Amino acid sequence: MTITADIIIHNSHILRPDGLGWREDVDALAVAKGKIVALGRDADMMAWRGPATETIDLAGGFLTPGLVDGHAHPIQGHDLQIGVDLAEVRDVTQLRAALAQEAASLRPGDWLQGHGLDPALLEGVGHPADLLEVVSGGRPVFLMFFDYHGAMVSRAALAKAGIAGPRSFASGAQILCDVDGLPTGTLLETEAVELIRSVLPRMDQATRLASMRRLFSSMAAAGLTGMHVMDANGDSLDCLAALEAQAPSPLRFHVLPWVNPGATRDELEAVLALQGRAGRLWRVCGAKFFIDGTIDAGTAWLHEPDLHGGCTGPHWPSPEAYSKAVHFFGKRGVQTVTHAIGDKAVRHVLETLASLPQPIRAAARHRVEHIETLPDEDIGQFAALDVLPSMQPSHAVRYASADQSDAWSQRLGPERAARGWRTADIAATGVRLVLGSDWPIAPYDPREILTCAVARRLPGHAASTAVGDAQVLSRAMALAGLTRHAAYAVEEETRLGALTLGFDADLTGFTVDPLRADVDELGMAPFGVTVCNGLVTHRRVN
Structure with missing residues (x-):
């Protein structure tokens, strides 16, 4: 039986697998049963057309692997907004x-x-x-x-x-x-x-699920095809299952449940038991830790107290208890992801992972999230240990200022504030850098993430002074942080993160060139199409 395409996208620039430019030999692709089944010229796609094939003219747009927010809280964020x-x-x-x-x-x-x-x-x-x-x-x-x-x-x-x-x-x-x-x-x-x-009034479940689906559809319209979900709080997993039972999900979710500070052995075992729980487009694939809080609240962990006398210790009852809990998962091949904002917090996480024997550490792709202030001596440790940094460029722009007049900088003082969000310095060591928003703390729109990564300012604010302009990323590196590196971080690089035959059809269609367009145009241009698992989740209406 001849297979015909469910979707053909043509009149498009196709991103090269290395993410550094656009293929010269290909301007169209075909999708069938959720997979990329053909890449070629428009004329080559004729053989894949059938009576039910949906044909999408991208009008000269730019097709990339689906954009993934590497750090977000979609269900918890929904309930808090x-x-x-x-x-x-x-x-x-x-x-x-x-x-x-x-x-x-x-x-x-x-x-x-x-x-x-x-x-x-x-x-x-x-x-x-x-x-x-x-x-x-x-x-x-x-x-x-x-x-x-x-x-x-x-x-x-x-x-x-x-x-x-x-x-x-x-x-x-x-x-x-x-x-x-x-x-x-x-x-x-x-x-x-x-x-x-715990005492707030609750939305009825049917209304809540419908509201979540609208939110996820809005995320798809913003070019997203997936998220790394940094919690499984409350009934989050049940919500994902219920939504998927109703209709296909517009997003792919990789979920990492919390390991709360001071977790008991039974609580560690409970998170371990969740590993592998999955639906069609979601699965549990790691454990999320907090070693500290935030600088603004005075609850981060710094080598020296902040200028208000805060940020003096970890969230865990002891640093050793945290390390022991991380080793529990590391020795079982489970990825750990740790929220670490202060410089002392980041160093302790790196030292904890370094203390795992190399073969055990290499069995899971451990991550450090946020990394807001970091001294020179720790920059190269991510690459040395093969630990993945995951950062949010929009935080550097929204919650800090070039003149250090903001609350974050005022707490840290000039020296530590100048070491803020060192994305370029870390990326220069060769480690894969994952990018995200931490929604709802910052907008989930990947155009803002990209703009803040490559210009260190918000889109549409050309007159504003860049915040830490020495830390700008190249366009290709920023795009990789939302595609190839995001796929690698959850061990999906053999099926996601590239426009390659046989890969899952998670696709994002830009209407401007993300590698060369003016930064404000990049930050505000609409997306032409979004496809998740072979289903069109957004299509621009002209």
Whole structure:
């Protein structure tokens, strides 16, 4: 029986397997049963056409392997993006106005929720809980920080969660209290924040799943074909299974469940038992650790304290406990991925992985996430140990500034801030660098990731000063971070990350040349088509 194509894409530039340019011998490809089955000229595709073949004219566009966000939280992010968006609020006056407006739209007794709050706005407010209580008219208030490593809440919210004073946590989480033990309304890190989240009203499941599917479709329209999902919190895996039972997923997900600080042996075994759980387009393939928090919240781990006296230790009860847990997975061939932002945190992760015998370390592709400030002596350790760095260029642009007037830089001081997000220095050692957004902390749009990687500024902001312009990546290196390197990081390089015969048909069609277009044009031009596993998930309407 003759196989015919499900999709033919023609009138296109096709990215070379090395990612450095466009093939001169090919301008079309055919897809059947989720695979790339033919590459050639438009005339060659005639043999693959059938009555049901969908033909897509890319109008001279540029076809690349499907773009993958190497670090994101799609389900947890979906559930946290509730209420008023505070990302553009710049002072307490604006905050009061935004919250008062939101409160006026709610029914009596409803929670006032928000996200994207810059905690620096309320640094001078001794008890944010009291301010929120007044502004909201006494209703429970829950506002997530922009980095999702903390929250500010009202007195009513504290009461609903039964929080009346300080508590001890296995991690570095804190309920900030005054000298009399009264909570101020600031909660730092997951264990503390979850006390409030556990009493929040929940969306009914059918509505929630439908909302998730709309979100994932929006991600596909932004050129994404997959994500490395850095959590499996709550019912995340059940949601992925339920969504896939309803209809094909528009995205491919590689999922790494959390290993919480201080995890017991039983908890380690539970994460181990999840390995290999999978659906058609998702699978669990590693373990996600946190060794520290964030610089903005004062919970990262630095060699020396920050200028506010914070960032002094790890999230784990002891560094040795973290190392032992990483060895548990490493000795079983399971990939570990560790959130490490501070310089001391990154070094401890590298030293932990170095302490694994080389054959055992090589059996899994271990990763370090974020790497926000790093001294020279640690730059080459990723390549030396064959440990993968995974970074978010948009964080360097959105949450730091060229003049170091931002809260992140002010906490670190000039020397450590100047060592921020050293993407080019790390890539120059020859290691594969994975790129991502950490959505919902930064937008998932890969055009922003690419622009920030190659220009160290946001698209559409040509007049702004680049943040750390010595760390710009080449176009090819940035694109590799969202394609070939992302595939390698999850051991899928034999079926994803290149436009090669027999590979899975995960494809992204640019309308401009991502290797040469003006940086602002690259950052804002629409995508022509997105294909995931051989299904068109987005097609530009002219």
